[in-house]
Amino acid sequence: MSTDWDVAVVGAGVAGLSAARVAAGAGLRVVAYDRMAPGGQLVNLTSVHDHPAPGETADSAGLVSRLVAEAQAAGVVMAFDEVTRVRSGTPVRLEAGAGAVTAQVVVVATGLGPGRLGLPGEEELVGRGISTCAGCDGPLFRGRAVAVVGDDEWTAEEALELAEVASAVTVLVPGEPRWDADRARRLAAAERVEVLPGVRVTALRGEGVLAAVVVETAGGPRELAVEGLFTYVGRRGPAGLVEEVPADAAGRLPAEGVGAAAGTVLVAGDARSGAVQSVAAAIVDGTAAGEAAVAARRAAAGPAPGGSASAAAPWLRVVDPTYGVPADEADGAVPEGGGADWTEVALFSNSKPNATELLRGVGDRLQEHWGLAELGFASKPNASAAADKDVIDWLAQRYKVVLVAVGD
Structure with a gap:
């Protein structure tokens, strides 16, 4: 059955962009x-702590830009729309604001929703004192008293x-803090921070x-006069x-159990039960x-047409040095030209984002006619970029026919 997409990723945060890049890089x-906007929770942060290694800090905007650029370079199409329902079947059907689409595989990577306490009047105060982003809204509370609710490293930062x-x-911890010793030391040393x-x-x-919050302590109820409340508890999945x-x-x-219940539906990142919440x-x-x-x-595609078990391309295999030559070709076994069969064909595009449509439109027909x-x-x-000489040499040495697409 014809589908709109091979793979549809719901959520363009860290996990979603990573999944999309890998799938598109394989020619899907x-x-x-x-x-x-892409980036997920990173768009609400000024910096990412403990990345790329424990104790290190990365610029959040820079990390988002890199992830998006890598995904788009691999051929991922970004769609700014809200998917409201994923319906099981073959293919899987996605319902979104702009209309329904189908995909053979769906990756759910929505992350978690904003933190909520579940208290009366809470939603009415969101944006009017209640926030979930210190980097976004913190400057609005300059010189004012605020409270933070949570118990993890993100809360501490x-x-x-x-x-x-x-x-x-005032840091309001529902139980006991779960942040590490270094963050505990930094909080204790901060003059304007109190941890309860x-x-x-x-x-x-x-x-x-918002004017105040009421908290229940071991010594009884207590009212805190705060103009800002940042909640990092009660975040829920999709x-x-x-x-x-x-x-x-x-x-x-x-x-x-997701595959059995809803066809080919995968879950990645914070939306997955049991996931570790880190970049x-x-x-x-x-x-x-x-x-x-x-x-x-x-x-699902089955073996390549006329292919033996040893040929074993599950569908038309795409060998792409601009994304990464497959492992079986990285050992120097690439032919040095002169012995290529006429059925060895390559495509060259002047724009990586055009790749997937080129591969599907032209590649499938070449496979059908030439096996x-x-x-x-x-x-x-x-x-506008110049072609890489090594790539051109690779095409000339390995393939007898190179088809060039030059239009945008």
Whole structure:
């Protein structure tokens, strides 16, 4: 059955962009949906802590730009729309604001929703004192008292960032803090930060804007006069997004059983039940989901036409030095020209984002007519960039026929 996309990724955060890049790099038609802008939670942060290694800090905007650029260079199409429902079947059907589309494989990488306490009047105060982004809204509370609710490393970092602008920061920890010793030391050394463990927020005060919060402590209720409240608890996953797939208590989707319940639907990143919530983990998880999506498409496509088990291209294999030559070719076994068969064909595009449509439109027909088990592909990053001499030499040596696409 004809489908709009080979792979549709719901959510263009760290995990989603990683999954989309891997799938598109394998020659699949990939779209990545995001309701507003790519980057996920990173767009709400000024810096990413413990990345790329523990104790190190990375610029959030720079990391987002790199992930988006890599995905688009691989051929991923970015769609700014909200997917409201994923319906099981073959193919899988996605319902979005702009209309329904179909895909052979769907990767759910929505992450988690904003933190919520579940208290009366809370939603009315969002944007009027209640926030989930210190980097975004912290400057609005310069010289004012604020509170932060949470118990993890993210909570600690947000509190430390707020301490640079707020007059006082009270960290309300529902149980015991889970942040590391270094963050505990930094919080203790911050003059304007007070940490209150074992407290629970029970009520919000304010008419139109937040004025105070009521907390339950071991010594009884206590009212804190704060103009800002930053909540990092109660974040929920995409429960109900995928038809017939149950969610855990936090609304996250279990990776096991998703395939059986909803066709080829994968879950990656924070949306997955049991996921470790860190940038490094999201990259690893998204990469694995992208590889699983490629494997699923290969399994569904079957062996290459006329191919033996040894030829074994599950569908038209794409050999692409501009993205990474497959492992079996990285050992120097590339023919040095002169012995190529006439059925050895390559495509060259002047723009990597055009690659997937080129491969599907021309490549499939070449495979059908000539029984190709492999199709070479190379490209320039964009139309204005110069072609790499090594890539041109590689095409000339390995392939007898090179088809060139020069239009945008």
